[in-house]
Amino acid sequence: MNLLPLTIHLSFAGAFLALVAGSRSAAAARWIALLSALAGWGVTLWAAVHFDPGAGYASLLNLPWIESLGIRFHLAADGISLTLVVLTGLAAVAGILFSWNVQEDTGAFFALYLALIGGVYGVFLSADAFLFFVFYEIAIVPKYFLIARWGSTNREYGAMKLALYSFAGSGMVLAGLLWVYGAAGGTGFGFGELALAATRLTHHEQLIIFALLFVGFAILAGLFPFHTWAPTGHVAAPTAASMLLAGVVMKLGAYGCLRVAMPLVPAGLTYFQPAIAWLAVIGIVYAGLVALVQEDFKFVIGYSSVSHMGFVLLGLAAGTPQAAAGAVLQMFSHGVIAGLLFAVVGRMVYERTHTRRLDELRRLPLHRLMPFTAVVFVVAGLASMGMPGFSGFPAELSILIGTWPVSKLWTLGAALGVLVAAAFTLRVIQVVFFSRTDDAVTVADHPLPPLTWPERIGAGLLLAATVVVGLNPALLLNWIIPGLTSPGLQAIWTGGTP
Amino acid sequence: MSFDYLLLTRALLPEIALVIGALAVLGYDLTLGRKLPNKDRLGAALGLGSIATIAALVDAVLVGRMGPVYGATLMLDSLAVATRIGVLALTLLTLGIAAGARTPRHPAEYVAIILFATAGFTLMAAANHLLVAFAALELASLSLYILAGYDKARVESAEAALKYFLYGAMAAAFLLFGFSLIYGLTGELELGAIAIRLAHTGMSPLLGIALVMVLVAFGFKAAAAPFHLWAPDAYEGAPTPSAALIASASKLAGFALFLRLLWPGLGAVAGGAPGAAIGWLTPVAIIVGASILLGNLAALAQGNVRRLLAYSAIAHAGAMLLGVMAAGVTGPGPLFYYAATYGVAAAGAFGVIAVIEVNGGCQRITDLAGLARRSPLLAGCLAVFVLSLAGIPPLAGFFGKFVVFAGALQVGGLMDPAGWLALLAIAMSAVAFYYYLVVLKQALVLPPAAGATRIRVPLTAGLALTLAAAALVVLGALPTLVLRYFG
Numbered sequence: 005m006n007l008l009p010l011t012i013h014l015s016f017a018g019a020f021l022a023l024v025a026g027s028r029s030a031a032a033a034r035w036i037a038l039l040s041a042l043a044g045w046g047v048t049l050w051a052a053v054h055f056d057p058g059a060g061y062a063s064l065l066n067l068p069w070i071e072s073l074g075i076r077f078h079l080a081a082d083g084i085s086l087t088l089v090v091l092t093g094l095a096a097v098a099g100i101l102f103s104w105n106v107q108e109d110t111g112a113f114f115a116l117y118l119a120l121i122g123g124v125y126g127v128f129l130s131a132d133a134f135l136f137f138v139f140y141e142i143a144i145v146p147k148y149f150l151i152a153r154w155g156s157t158n159r160e161y162g163a164m165k166l167a168l169y170s171f172a173g174s175g176m177v178l179a180g181l182l183w184v185y186g187a188a189g190g191t192g193f194g195f196g197e198l199a200l201a202a203t204r205l206t207h208h209e210q211l212i213i214f215a216l217l218f219v220g221f222a223i224l225a226g227l228f229p230f231h232t233w234a235p236t237g238h239v240a241a242p243t244a245a246s247m248l249l250a251g252v253v254m255k256l257g258a259y260g261c262l263r264v265a266m267p268l269v270p271a272g273l274t275y276f277q278p279a280i281a282w283l284a285v286i287g288i289v290y291a292g293l294v295a296l297v298q299e300d301f302k303f304v305i306g307y308s309s310v311s312h313m314g315f316v317l318l319g320l321a322a323g324t325p326q327a328a329a330g331a332v333l334q335m336f337s338h339g340v341i342a343g344l345l346f347a348v349v350g351r352m353v354y355e356r357t358h359t360r361r362l363d364e365l366r367r368l369p370l371h372r373l374m375p376f377t378a379v380v381f382v383v384a385g386l387a388s389m390g391m392p393g394f395s396g397f398p399a400e401l402s403i404l405i406g407t408w409p410v411s412k413l414w415t416l417g418a419a420l421g422v423l424v425a426a427a428f429t430l431r432v433i434q435v436v437f438f439s440r441t442d443d444a445v446t447v448a449d450h451p452l453p454p455l456t457w458p459e460r461i462g463a464g465l466l467l468a469a470t471v472v473v474g475l476n477p478a479l480l481l482n483w484i485i486p487g488l489t490s491p492g493l494q495a496i497w498t499g500g501t502p
Numbered sequence: 503m504s505f506d507y508l509l510l511t512r513a514l515l516p517e518i519a520l521v522i523g524a525l526a527v528l529g530y531d532l533t534l535g536r537k538l539p540n541k542d543r544l545g546a547a548l549g550l551g552s553i554a555t556i557a558a559l560v561d562a563v564l565v566g567r568m569g570p571v572y573g574a575t576l577m578l579d580s581l582a583v584a585t586r587i588g589v590l591a592l593t594l595l596t597l598g599i600a601a602g603a604r605t606p607r608h609p610a611e612y613v614a615i616i617l618f619a620t621a622g623f624t625l626m627a628a629a630n631h632l633l634v635a636f637a638a639l640e641l642a643s644l645s646l647y648i649l650a651g652y653d654k655a656r657v658e659s660a661e662a663a664l665k666y667f668l669y670g671a672m673a674a675a676f677l678l679f680g681f682s683l684i685y686g687l688t689g690e691l692e693l694g695a696i697a698i699r700l701a702h703t704g705m706s707p708l709l710g711i712a713l714v715m716v717l718v719a720f721g722f723k724a725a726a727a728p729f730h731l732w733a734p735d736a737y738e739g740a741p742t743p744s745a746a747l748i749a750s751a752s753k754l755a756g757f758a759l760f761l762r763l764l765w766p767g768l769g770a771v772a773g774g775a776p777g778a779a780i781g782w783l784t785p786v787a788i789i790v791g792a793s794i795l796l797g798n799l800a801a802l803a804q805g806n807v808r809r810l811l812a813y814s815a816i817a818h819a820g821a822m823l824l825g826v827m828a829a830g831v832t833g834p835g836p837l838f839y840y841a842a843t844y845g846v847a848a849a850g851a852f853g854v855i856a857v858i859e860v861n862g863g864c865q866r867i868t869d870l871a872g873l874a875r876r877s878p879l880l881a882g883c884l885a886v887f888v889l890s891l892a893g894i895p896p897l898a899g900f901f902g903k904f905v906v907f908a909g910a911l912q913v914g915g916l917m918d919p920a921g922w923l924a925l926l927a928i929a930m931s932a933v934a935f936y937y938y939l940v941v942l943k944q945a946l947v948l949p950p951a952a953g954a955t956r957i958r959v960p961l962t963a964g965l966a967l968t969l970a971a972a973a974l975v976v977l978g979a980l981p982t983l984v985l986r987y988f989g
Contacts, residue, residue, distance in 0.1 A: 070982050072985055072986070138895040138900075142895055142896065144894070149942075153947045160943065167935070167939060172932040175932045178907075178928055179928045182907055182908050182911050182924065183911055183915070186911030186912045186915055187915055209916070
């Protein structure tokens with residue numbers, strides 16, 4: 005466990021080295037990036053093997069930093085953090101494998117990519133709200149440049165929109181945190197200290213603070229109606245960035261809701277629960293319906309991400325440990341599956357056919373031209389639909405079961421979303437891969453470059469993760485549930501009353 | 503009261519070093535340097551000027567906190583010493599920038615006037631007496647007017663200087679009027695004595711007029727809305743190193759003086775406490791709100807990168823005034839940290855512009871296009887400066903915002919206007935993020951314009967900008983280095 009802070013160091017060191025090496029050799033930058041991501045993932049796996057779920061929110065590193073303001077460089081992890089850092093490591097490695105072919109300014113690309121990864125690790129491991137916020141903002145700037153510089157469709161617009169939404173959200177978070185901190189007389193930024201300070205505020209102030217923090221974070225998690233940055237941004241992004249943004253960075257928002265907003269002001273969740281849950285349900289169904297009518301392959305995946313993140317928000321809003329456990333599991337599951345789907349669309353299909361339009365793709369016999377890709381997408385699609393045997397199933401099921409006792413309407417609404425997800429997923433599978441089953445067009449008519457080994461390995465890693473967790477969800481739930489019921493988060497489930 | 507001239511000389515060692523340095527620069531140029539080409543005369547002047555500034559910096563550190571000097575005419579407390587050091591460091595940065603900028607027509611005079619202005623700044627940092635404060639402020643201002651109009655062959659520069667001078671002279675008149683009213687009401691010139699008097703007499707209508715006069719004057723000097731109108735023109739037209747100095751060292755010294763005048767001097771009539779008569783906090787709060795709103799919104803519409811920096815400076819002036827408001831609770835530390843790091847970032851941004859300018863113009867934001875290709879070093883430095891201005895961690899600009907806003911929320915939570923202004927400032931920083939990203943998009947994302955060549959960065963300027971960028975990173979990661987000094 006105590007090695008986990010190394011993930012942050014490895015990522016930032018890798019970013020620096022990739023930048024330096026990239027000016028001479030693109031290959032060197034690639035290998036540096038891959039090795040540092042692999043090392044970071046290795047550290048998370050090593051920590052996972054040696055993890056003791058009973059240890060609670062265990063400190064990893066606790067150094068004085070800005071003592072006059074009570075700010076500490078405090079890193080800690082429990083099962084929730086561990087689940088998410090393992091996901092981050094996996095997504096980082098897979099993303100690098102899928103961007104092995106980046107040619108322009110390779111060093112800068114991987115430097116920004118690793119800086120983003122470092123920020124993400126930092127958020128998941130921070131136990132001090134100030135530190136948390138610093139890492140949270142560090143993750144914003146690389147996103148902009150990755151999309152604006154290396155992206156595709158409408159990239160400058162998509163990048164700016166995504167960056168401004170993220171920054172506006174983080175501004176709300178900062179306002180909320182500073183308000184609590186000021187009320188406490190500026191003594192400390194530990195999560196526990198802030199929660200204690202928040203109890204001294206009036207009920208109304210607590211509610212406003214909760215709204216600032218929760219909405220600020222939920223913007224990044226794609227809460228309806230603040231989700232519109234996500235499809236445009238993720239479509240504009242280069243493949244590795246789409247994988248990481250949809251797969252991991254959106255989880256920063258959900259994690260912030262769970263780790264900061266909800267335990268800090270438990271009364272807020274009680275008050276705003278119906279509003280949040282309804283927005284989440286609307287997001288699930290609405291984004292799913294929008295995905296159903298998209299004519300751009302990548303936009304389908306972009307909206308499906310918003311729909312799936314709606315489950316995470318619903319699981320958090322339900323306010324029961326079971327639904328929240330499902331939400332955390334869904335964060336992991338969606339991280340893997342969204343990564344896989346974006347990899348297929350952005351790298352495997354688009355960079356070979358040079359089109360993402362469904363009406364053009366339907367004219368190609370893709371299931372014969374790229375059989376491996378077709379298999380990967382069908383399997384990922386099944387996982388995305390929530391088929392048993394894949395990680396999405398236990399996650400969404402936990403959320404639905406956990407929400408049922410709270411509100412049957414929300415559960416039914418979300419269940420409707422599962423149907424819509426099946427509809428839009430099957431539609432793109434059919435249209436993209438299985439429209440031309442006649443033999444009029446042969447493989448020789450459309451010579452496409454073959455799949456490369458980095459792509460195969462990356463896809464294999466992600467597929468393996470969703471199947472392993474799907475068949476044995478207890479693997480992660482045994483980490484997550486003790487984390488959710490630990491003293492730090494206990495207040496959420498009791499609504500603030502001890 | 504003690505009037506020890508030896509102590510006074512000791513306290514004024516940095517100013518003495520600066521003045522001797524300025525005279526040496528002029529003397530060398532007049533004798534040995536006369537026959538040399540302009541470029542070499544600039545080099546010699548900058549060399550001598552830098553030595554003088556470093557000597558002053560060493561003096562300022564060695565002199566340290568002496569407390570009240572010469573019957574409390576000067577006050578060498580933490581704020582004064584830190585501001586002196588900050589101002590001198592920013593002047594060194596400006597001299598480094600001048601080394602990479604276009605060579606002015608009379609280089610030695612240019613450098614000498616920068617040194618005179620700096621002497622004014624360091625004196626402003628320590629002034630604890632209305633007359634000394636006024637004299638120091640005018641020494642600095644008069645030098646800055648000349649620096650703004652130094653490129654007199656260019657119409658823009660002349661216009662910048664004239665506007666700056668007319669507004670500044672008007673502000674000086676307001677300030678003097680306000681000071682004379684305060685003197686008339688209290689019979690004192692020294693800030694400590696004024697504070698004692700005011701604690702007894704409290705607020706009065708005439709004092710209200712005096713306070714408004716003083717606030718108007720400082721509003722002009724600091725380019726806070728609605729007294730900001732000169733700033734965009736001055737930033738646009740002034741020679742770039744002059745703009746850097748106006749944006750950095752002059753701001754830091756001005757806010758230090760303003761803080762000393764308002765809290766230790768006029769703190770009794772701040773008017774923040776519940777039930778107290780309205781004091782200067784209310785008009786300052788209005789200026790803060792107006793500056794933050796106007797600066798950020800007007801910056802959105804700018805196509806000229808210097809005017810954009812000017813409007814962002816107005817917004818930052820609002821945030822710094824918020825730091826002044828909160829200083830009653832937090833002490834001067836947060837304001838100093840904010841103003842000093844803002845100065846480094848703003849001067850640095852002008853420094854990058856200055857180097858680009860030598861290789862073809864740099865007025866429009868689009869002139870920055872493809873900077874990453876034309877000079878990776880400049881692009882990297884510009885990214886650090888602009889992101890620091892935008893307040894992105896781990897750069898110093900973020901922590902500056904953080905301490906100032908946290909302090910403002912500590913004054914009285916949302917029961918106090920400072921708290922609301924902090925929330926406004928946080929909201930507007932999302933707006934600011936947009937126009938800063940527009941600048942960085944040109945520099946880092948877009949390809950260079952056709953015909954744009956690679957930029958050769960002169961060694962001195964490159965070194966100065968790199969050090970400035972490094973300082974922003976280090977101070978941002980370890981803000982205690984600065985805050986510790988304020989206890």
